[in-house]
Structure formats: C-alpha cells, structure tokens
Amino acid sequence: MNIYLPIAEMSVNAALFLSMGCAVGFLSGLFGVGGGFLLTPLLIFMGVPSAVAVGTGSMQILASSVSGAIAQYRRKNVDVKMGAVLVAGGIVGSVIGVSLMKILRQMGQFDLFVSLSYVTFLGAVGALMMIESIGTLRRTGGHVARKTGQHSWVHGLPFKMRFHRSKLYISVIPPAMIGAFVGFMAAIMGVGGGFVMVPAMIYLLRVPTSVVIGTSLFQIVFVMAVTTLLQAMQNKAVDVVLALLLIVGGVIGAQFGASAGDRLKGEQLRFMLAALVLLVCLRIGWDLMTKPAEIYSIGPVLGGGF
Amino acid sequence: MRRALLLLFMALALTPAVGQDKRPGMGPPRPIAPPASTLAAPIDVPTIEADVSTRSLEVTTGFTGHEIIVFGAIDNSQAPQDHAGFYDVVVVVEGTPFPVVVRKKSDVAGVWINTSAITFASVPSYYAIASTKPIEEIAGPSVLERHAIGFRHIKMTPSPASRGAFKDYELAAFRAAVIRLKKEQNLYVIEPKDGVTFTGRSLFRSTIALPANVPVGPLVARTYLFRNGEVISAHIARVTLQRAGVERVVHNFAFIYPMSYGLIAVLIAVLAGLLASAYFRRQPG
Numbered sequence: 001m002n003i004y005l006p007i008a009e010m011s012v013n014a015a016l017f018l019s020m021g022c023a024v025g026f027l028s029g030l031f032g033v034g035g036g037f038l039l040t041p042l043l044i045f046m047g048v049p050s051a052v053a054v055g056t057g058s059m060q061i062l063a064s065s066v067s068g069a070i071a072q073y074r075r076k077n078v079d080v081k082m083g084a085v086l087v088a089g090g091i092v093g094s095v096i097g098v099s100l101m102k103i104l105r106q107m108g109q110f111d112l113f114v115s116l117s118y119v120t121f122l123g124a125v126g127a128l129m130m131i132e133s134i135g136t137l138r139r140t141g142g143h144v145a146r147k148t149g150q151h152s153w154v155h156g157l158p159f160k161m162r163f164h165r166s167k168l169y170i171s172v173i174p175p176a177m178i179g180a181f182v183g184f185m186a187a188i189m190g191v192g193g194g195f196v197m198v199p200a201m202i203y204l205l206r207v208p209t210s211v212v213i214g215t216s217l218f219q220i221v222f223v224m225a226v227t228t229l230l231q232a233m234q235n236k237a238v239d240v241v242l243a244l245l246l247i248v249g250g251v252i253g254a255q256f257g258a259s260a261g262d263r264l265k266g267e268q269l270r271f272m273l274a275a276l277v278l279l280v281c282l283r284i285g286w287d288l289m290t291k292p293a294e295i296y297s298i299g300p301v302l303g304g305g306f
Numbered sequence: 307m308r309r310a311l312l313l314l315f316m317a318l319a320l321t322p323a324v325g326q327d328k329r330p331g332m333g334p335p336r337p338i339a340p341p342a343s344t345l346a347a348p349i350d351v352p353t354i355e356a357d358v359s360t361r362s363l364e365v366t367t368g369f370t371g372h373e374i375i376v377f378g379a380i381d382n383s384q385a386p387q388d389h390a391g392f393y394d395v396v397v398v399v400e401g402t403p404f405p406v407v408v409r410k411k412s413d414v415a416g417v418w419i420n421t422s423a424i425t426f427a428s429v430p431s432y433y434a435i436a437s438t439k440p441i442e443e444i445a446g447p448s449v450l451e452r453h454a455i456g457f458r459h460i461k462m463t464p465s466p467a468s469r470g471a472f473k474d475y476e477l478a479a480f481r482a483a484v485i486r487l488k489k490e491q492n493l494y495v496i497e498p499k500d501g502v503t504f505t506g507r508s509l510f511r512s513t514i515a516l517p518a519n520v521p522v523g524p525l526v527a528r529t530y531l532f533r534n535g536e537v538i539s540a541h542i543a544r545v546t547l548q549r550a551g552v553e554r555v556v557h558n559f560a561f562i563y564p565m566s567y568g569l570i571a572v573l574i575a576v577l578a579g580l581l582a583s584a585y586f587r588r589q590p591g
Contacts (some may be wrong), residue, residue, distance in 0.1 A: 002518070004369045006549075006556040011370055011518035063575040067583030108409045108420045116417075225572045232568030236560055240571050241367070244578065251582035288417050295412070296483030301405040301425060 007239035008052045014245060020046070021060075021249020028064070028250070029257025030264075031273045034220070036061050036191035037122060039246065040114075041280060048242070050111050051101065055228070055237025056246070057190030062224035063247040064254065065192060069221045072214030079165035079211045083218035085172050086197070089179025090186070090223035097187025098230040105235070106302050112288075117189050119285045125195050126277035133271040166207045166215075174205060183223045187230070192220045195277075352382045354395070354531035354539040361543075363516070364550035371518040374399070374545060376436070376527050377511040385507055394437065394444045394532035395502045396455055397512045399545075401432030401493075402523030405465065408480045424472060424480045425465040431521035433460060433494045436501025436512040445535045453530060453537060457485045457494060492517040522547055 003014040020042060028035030036057050043053035072078055104110040157171035178200045182193035197216045201207040207215065232238040261269060356378030363372055376397045385392035406429040409420040437444060441456050451459045462481055464472075472480070488494040495515075502512040514527075524546050531539040549557055560567040 002368070002370045004365065004367050004518070004553055006367075006553050007560055009519075009521075059571050059575045062572065063579035063582075066576050066579035070580075071583075108407065108423055112417075112419055225576070228572050228575065229565070229568035232560065232571055233564040236564060238560070238568065238571050240556060240560075240567075240574060243571070243575065247575070247578045247582070251578075251586070255586050290418075291413070292411060292418055294483075294487070295410055295418070296480070296487065297409050297411070297420070298484055298487050299407050299409070301407050 003241065003245075005048075005239050005242050007056075007236065008048050008242055010047065012046075012242075017046075017242070017245045018249040021246035022253035023249075024246075025064070025250035025253025026257035026260070027253075027276070029254035029259075030261040031257075031269055031276075032261065033273065034061050034065060034192035034194050035250070036186075036193075037118070037189070037195065037277070038280060039250075040190035041118065041284060043242075044111075044114075049237075050114055051105055051235055051237040052239050052242070054101070054114065054188070054190035055231035055235055056239045056243045058186060058224050058227040058231060059238055059240070059243040060246045060250060061186075061190075061192045062221060062228055063243070064250055065217050065220045065224065069214070069217040072217055075214070076165075077211050077214030078218045079163055079207070079215045080218070081161070082163045082166050082168075082175060082207065082211075083215045083222075085161075085175045086179035086182075086215065086219040087222040089176035089181075090183030090219055091226050093180035093183025093185075094187045094223055094227045094230060096180075097184040098227065098234050101188055102234055108299070114189060115284050115288050117185070119281055119288065121185070121189070121196065122277050122281035123285070125199075126274050126281055128199075129270060129274035130278065133267055133274055136267045137271060163207075165211055166205075168205065168207065170205065175201075178204070179219060179223075182219070183227070186220075186223055187227050192224065194220060350382060350384075352380050352384055352393070352531065352533070352538060354378060354380055354529055354541050356397075356527070356529040356541045356543055358527050358543045358545050361545055363545060363547045365522055365547065365553055366549075366551035367553045369518060369553070371520070372516045374514050374516060374527075375511055376514060376529060376543070377509070378529055378541065379510070380508040380531060380539075383508040391438070392533070394439065395504075395510050395512075396435065396437040396441060396444060396530045396532065397502055397514070398455055398528045398530075399432070399434045399514050400430045400526050400528070401521055401547075402525070403428035403430050403461075404521070404523075405429070406484060408483055410480070410483075424468045424477070426462045426468075426480075426484065427465040429462050429484060430460060431493065431523060432516070432525065433457070433488070434497065434514045434516075435495070436497035436514060438500075438502045438504070438510075440499075444532050445537075449535060449537065453528075453540070455530065457489075457496075460485070491519060493520065516547075520547065522549055 001014045002011050004011045021039075024035045024039045024042065027038060039060065040053050040057045043057070044050045048056075069078075101110060104113050157173050159172045160169055161172050162169050178197060182197045185191060185193050185196065194216050197219065198212055201212050201216065202209060228238055356376055359375035359377070360372070363374075376399070380393060383393070406426050407423055408426065409423040411418045412421045414421065435441065435456065441450060447459075450456050454461050462484065464477065485494055497512065497514060502510050504510045524544060527543045527545060529541045529543070530537050548554070
C-alpha cells in the first residue's frame with residue numbers, strides 16, 4: 001500500500017517503512033539503544049530528504065524514549081537536578097544545531113556535514129566499544145575494579161552544585177557542556193545521543209551507573225521534544241505521517257528485540273552492537289570517499305539564497 | 307479498552323484518503339493566439355483543438371500518480387483519406403516552473419564535496435512530450451526551439467547571480483545534469499513511439515502518465531499541429547494539480563502554522579509512545 005508523505009513529498013510503500021521501523025526497533029530493543037543512528041541513515045538511503053530524515057528522526061526518538069523515561073522516573077532512577085542541567089545545556093545545543101542546519105542546507109553542504117558527523121562519532125564510539133568488548137570477552141568475566149573517589153580535572157571547575165541522587169558535588173559546567181554537545185548532535189544527526197551521553201556521564205562525571213540510564217533518558221525526552229518543535233518551526237522538516245509509520249513499526253519491533261536480548265550475554269550484545277555501529281560508519285564513509293555515479297544533484301532554492 | 311484505542315489510532319494514522327474526486331470546472335481550454343486568418347480564410351485553414359481528460363487533479367495521501375489523456379481534433383483537415391502522416395501532432399505537458407539549484411561534486415582530499423553550484427531561475431517541474439513520430443523528424447531545431455519542444459529546448463535561464471560565473475560548456479553540463487536527473491526521477495518523459503495516435507482523419511489522442519512524485523502546481527498541456535515542419539496551429543489547455551484531503555491539511559498546517567504543527571507533533575509522539583507501552587505492558591510475557 002502506497003502512502004504519500006506530506007512533508008517529504010514522496011509516495012512510499014507503507015509496509016516497507018513499517019517493517020523498517022520494526023527492524024530498527026528490534027535492534028534497539030535488543031541492544032537497549034535508541035536506534036536513531038540506524039534509522040536516520042536508513043531513511044536517507046531510502047530517498048527521504050536528509051533534513052526530513054533528521055527532523056522526523058527526533059520525533060520518533062521522542063516517542064520511543066518517553067515510556068522508558070517515565071518507567072525510570074517511577075523507579076527513582078532519575079537524578080532530576082542533574083537531568084535539568086543536561087536539558088538546559090541540551091536546549092542550547094539544539095538551538096545552535098537547528099540554526100546551523102538551516103545555514104548548511106542553504107549552502108548545499110548539509111548532507112556532507114551529516115555524513116562526516118556520522119563517520120566521526122560512529123567511528124569513535126564503535127571503535128571504543130569494540131576494544132572494550134573484545135577485552136571483556138577475552139577476560140571472560142574478569143572484573144576490573146574501578147577506583148572510587150578519584151579526582152580529575154572535572155572536579156576542579158567552579159560553579160559547584162550538589163547532586164544528591166548521584167552523590168556528587170561537582171561544577172555544573174561539565175554536565176551542561178555534555179548536554180549541549182548531545183543536543184547539538186541530536187539536531188544535526190537525528191539521534192538521541194545516548195551513546196555519547198552515557199559513557200560521558202560514567203567516565204567524566206562519575207555518575208553512579210544506577211541513575212545514568214534514567215537521567216540520560218530524561219534528557220533525551222526533553223531535548224527531543226524541543227528539537228522536534230524547532231525542526232518543525234525552522235526547517236519544516238518533521239513529517240508526522242512518516243514518524244507515525246516509524247513509531248508504530250518501532251514499538252512492535254522493540255518488544256521482540258527486548259525478549260531476544262534477554263537470551264544473549266551482555267558482552268556478546270556489546271560486541272554485536274559495536275560491529276553494527278562500525279558497519280554503519282564504514283558504509284557512510286565509503287559513500288563519501290568513492291566517486292559517486294552522479295556528481296550533479298538538484299534541489300529547490302531555499303529561503304536566503306546562496 | 308486501551309488496546310482498542312491503540313488499534314483505532316493506528317488505523318486512523320495509516321488510512322490514506324481513498325479515491326480522488328475530480329472537480330470539474332477549471333474554465334475551458336483556450337487556443338493560443340486565435341488564428342488571425344479565421345477572418346480571411348474561414349474555411350480552409352486547419353486548426354487544432356484539444357482538451358484534457360481531467361482538468362483538476364488532487365494529490366491525497368493515497369496519490370500514486372495519474373494518467374491524463376490529451377485528446378482533440380483537427381478542424382478543416384485537408385488530409386486525404388487514408389493518408390497517415392499528413393499532419394503531425396505534438397503534445398507537451400509542462401509543470402509549474404520553479405527555481406532550481408544544481409550542485410556539482412568534486413574530489414577534495416579524497417572526499418566528494420559539493421564545490422560549485424548554479425541557480426536556474428525557472429525550470430519546469432515536469433515535462434512530458436508525446437508526438438506522432440520522433441520530434442526531430444517532425445521539425446527542425448529552430449522551430450522546436452521557438453516553441454520549447456523537446457528536452458534540448460526547455461527554457462532554463464541561469465539566475466542573474468549565476469550568470470557570467472560559468473563558461474558556456476560548464477553551463478551546458480549543468481543544464482544536461484538537470485535534464486538527466488529529472489529523467490531519472492521520471493519527471494521528464496518522452497512518451498514512447500506512437501505517443502499521439504490518430505483515430506480516423508482528424509481525431510487524435512495521447513496518454514500522459516503523471517508519476518506519483520509530480521510536483522504540485524498547475525500544469526499546461528500544449529498541443530501543436532505540424533505540417534511540413536512548420537507549426538500551423540497550436541492550443542493550450544490547463545490542468546490543476548493540488549493537494550487535497552489529509553495530505554493538504556497536514557502540509558498546509560506545517561507551513562502556515564509551523565509552531566502549532568511542531569507542538570502537535572510533540573504531543574502525538576508522546577501520546578504514541580505512552581499508548582504503545584501501555585498496550586504492550588498488558589500483553590502476557
């Protein structure tokens with residue numbers, strides 16, 4: 001069944017896009033990740049204009065993280081104060097990202113910027129995860145004891161604030177910066193940014209692992225809501241019909257993914273996720289480096305001109 | 307209850323508006339420059355008259371393209387009986403012209419980057435051509451150029467800012483790229499051989515298939531009557547192509563009230579997420 005997407009302005013096979021949402025939902029349920037980094041490139045690959053893919057992606061991420069965030073909040077796994085700082089930073093980052101996106105689109109360099117961001121972040125995160133998971137697989141369950149109470153440069157900054165639930169007394173600058181960076185990425189790449197925020201909170205801020213997931217979901221929900229709004233206002237890049245197809249597919253897929261994930265070991269999952277991230281990175285990188293079959297492209301003239 | 311609600315919600319979200327009602331009354335087609343000779347020689351001059359099967363088309367959520375038939379007749383046809391090919395008819399269906407940016411990539415330190423761009427002030431969004439035989443066999447380039455018939459003769463002028471910045475061969479390459487890319491998108495089409503067929507001496511018809519991705523906006527169907535390589539009569543008919551139904555509501559809402567649209571998008575996402583998780587929490591396992 002074909003369905004005409006009002007903002008992307010294209011006729012697509014509804015069943016195909018539903019199953020795409022389903023497949024990405026399955027993987028995100030399996031690995032416990034948002035899946036934005038898979039969905040957005042996939043949409044672009046399917047011919048959805050990259051701006052619409054990115055804008056609609058944020059709406060889909062909002063839908064898929066809201067219930068998780070509420071569940072975490074009920075279980076008191078959210079450090080609301082830390083979350084608020086991350087959100088404040090995130091909104092600033094998102095505003096900058098959406099505005100930059102508008103300028104880049106007018107210059108015709110948005111696609112390039114998206115691809116380069118994907119290659120950089122997926123490459124870095126994928127490689128780190130791969131090294132770590134290979135290490136853990138080798139050690140077969142051996143545990144590395146992390147020293148507590150270690151201080152780093154992060155702890156020497158001003159504007160200190162007490163975060164009770166995280167049992168931290170640190171400057172607000174690092175969490176605000178992390179939030180801003182993630183918000184910026186969210187706007188430009190159409191991802192939630194959990195894959196950057198979670199390690200940053202654990203390793204840089206030393207937030208206890210029990211509240212990391214909940215707090216990052218808390219940030220993602222609010223920042224994604226703001227990003228969706230901004231994308232709709234500034235770039236007219238949110239396709240509600242497309243988002244609904246992806247949300248419905250994604251929710252169904254995530255259920256199966258989560259139950260499949262229960263049967264696999266954590267280290268195996270992390271290794272597979274790392275491999276997947278690197279594959280997506282290589283694929284996008286390959287497209288950037290090889291001579292395209294068509295070196296010309298056409299597009300509408302966007303407001304502001306060239 | 308929640309499950310029923312969710313199903314209803316999904317059904318609503320996925321049901322495209324079925325069917326496209328065609329509204330009549332777009333005003334009659336009019337001839338281009340009524341032949342001045344009608345007064346002088348009212349009987350002898352052959353003229354062409356044409357119309358389009360559907361004057362008004364609507365792009366709804368279920369739009370998958372549409373076929374229009376351009377049909378017409380030659381008045382005062384002087385073609386002898388059983389003489390096929392006495393007249394030639396060319397039908398051009400052209401979409402609304404829009405400004406278009408064409409970008410060219412080149413290799414910068416191993417990465418393919420858009421390095422140059424040109425803006426054409428107006429490029430027809432859609433261009434289909436149908437004729438009794440290949441247009442090169444019907445008329446010479448100067449005649450085709452004058453009437454903008456054929457891909458090579460589509461009117462495409464660089465915007466003032468882009469003019470002069472490129473050499474002629476570069477401009478030609480950009481032009482060729484637009485035509486090539488539009489052809490790939492099925493927006494520039496040459497209807498196959500026998501695009502226009504005659505029924506008897508004076509009636510003709512041609513079928514033009516508008517693809518699903520045809521840009522919204524008025525279309526113009528130009529019909530030309532050729533004899534010995536010259537245009538002896540021409541006619542213009544118009545077709546409107548506009549958004550309708552849910553498609554129209556959503557699109558207009560998004561562009562006219564972007565803030566409300568964004569807020570509703572956020573609301574839909576939150577509700578969809580909550581509904582879905584509520585639905586699956588009730589499932590066993």
